[in-house]
Amino acid sequence: MQVGTWPERRAALEKFQGALQEKFPEMDYNVFVFGSFVRDDFQDGKSDIDMIVYCEDMLKRMEIAEFCSEYFKRRQLEADVLEYYYMEDAYTYAVGILNSIQMTEYYPKKLRNELYVITRRYARYLEGQRRKLKYMRWDYTMWKRRKEENNHGGDAGRTMKNQALKLLESYDRYIKCDDERMKDDLLEAMSSRINHIAQAFCDIMAFIEISERNSAYEESWGYYARQYLKREIPKTEESKQAADFLRRRNDIVHDYFNIDRLNRDVLKAVANFGQGFLEMTEDLKEYCYEKFPEFQMEQNISKMKKTARR
The missing domain is CATH 1.20.120 (Four Helix Bundle (Hemerythrin (Met), subunit A))
Incomplete structure (x- = not known):
């Protein structure tokens, strides 16, 4: 699979989307592709493809995740496939889904509401991290002045x-x-x-x-x-x-x-x-x-x- 350039990766996603929807024609699920594969910092031969599988039917979700992993494995591209479970501090899901390319149109209100909660908690978490970082920098600045x-x-x-x-x-x-x-x-x-x-x-x-x-x-x-x-x-x-x-x-x-x-x-x-x-x-x-x-x-x-x- 040639994925070194964005046009090649976009074409690969279109083929994957077709295979996915052919395998699972009932659109009660979604697969969100995110990470470097859909950005310009992708490194051919080093980067993988990241995706999140959303489906309320647990067995079907597991089946879709396995299909996604095997699809890219056969094409010699490592795939990191996550299954979506709602947790208020599951920040990876929110960041991934909100910065992704969707493989289906399924995006229910339940998922949107859950992502809203996760995103709000993530914003508070980042604010806490900023404060920690600020204090670490202050501590280092004072230490550096003492040594200057x-x-x-x-x-x-x-x-x-x-x-x-x-x-x-x-x-x-x-x-x-x-x-x-x-x-x-x-x-x-x-x-x-x-x-x-x-x-x-x-x-x-x-x-x-x-x-x-x-x-x-x-x-x-x-x-x-x-x-x-x-x-x-x-x-x-x-x-x-x-x-x-x-x-x-x-x-x-x-x-x-x-x-x-x-x-x-x-x-x-x-x-x-x-x-x-x-x-x-x-x-x-x-x-x-x-x-x-x-x-x-x-x-x-x-x-x-x-x-x-x-």
């Missing part, structure tokens, strides 16, 4: 290492925790640790860039992650993955709508290559200590960055 006057290279290295250790500790507590509210707090803590690691990482890479090339200071996580991957700094596979994760996570603090997805990305990253953040810290420290003796105590990174901006 004496921000030496050694401080950035120690901060990065401490946050990497605390990140792994938070993950260990998360997988052992049964309380959903506590797990949510631990996930937020992991996200905050990643932000601290990223800022310390940027400071260290800025020090290296300015020391070696006298280049202007950049404000981008992605820029420094790319420079780290290009340089002859010792790396493990996990530390490469950690750096690439920071590159893709650039400007996370400005992305409010996708906080849930971004937090899930953090959880997946720590599970798969969490040790890489610690290894990246150790490798950077050794690289700097060997090449720049002043890194450990004498050189003030904050002053270097301010000078490089001018």
Whole structure:
């Protein structure tokens, strides 16, 4: 199945719609296709197709879901098929359905009312998440101000290492925790640790860039992650993955709508290559200590960055 471009994906959906309605001619159901498959960020060979099956007849809903999954499996495209169940905090259903392409015209009032309730709760949830994020940013800003006057290279290295250790500790507590509210707090803590690691990482890479090339200071996580991957700094596979994760996570603090997805990305990253953040810290420290003796105590990174901006 050719799905690399939107016209190809649209044609694939039209064929799927025809097969679906032929298999289930009684239109008391709907299939909502959402996610990257109907957006321009779809990556051929990497992205899948996401869909939600709605039908009040449970057995028929299960049959439709199985048909959808098998249809795309035969065409070598992975399908993530969700069955709709009404729950007031099932935010994925609301976001998915309200940003989807429908395969039938069935859209009953009962479903609309349920989505209204979910959406209202989701709006309140997002507001709570915004407040949490704001407080996390305030906390980091105050911490950064306290460090600003004496921000030496050694401080950035120690901060990065401490946050990497605390990140792994938070993950260990998360997988052992049964309380959903506590797990949510631990996930937020992991996200905050990643932000601290990223800022310390940027400071260290800025020090290296300015020391070696006298280049202007950049404000981008992605820029420094790319420079780290290009340089002859010792790396493990996990530390490469950690750096690439920071590159893709650039400007996370400005992305409010996708906080849930971004937090899930953090959880997946720590599970798969969490040790890489610690290894990246150790490798950077050794690289700097060997090449720049002043890194450990004498050189003030904050002053270097301010000078490089001018």
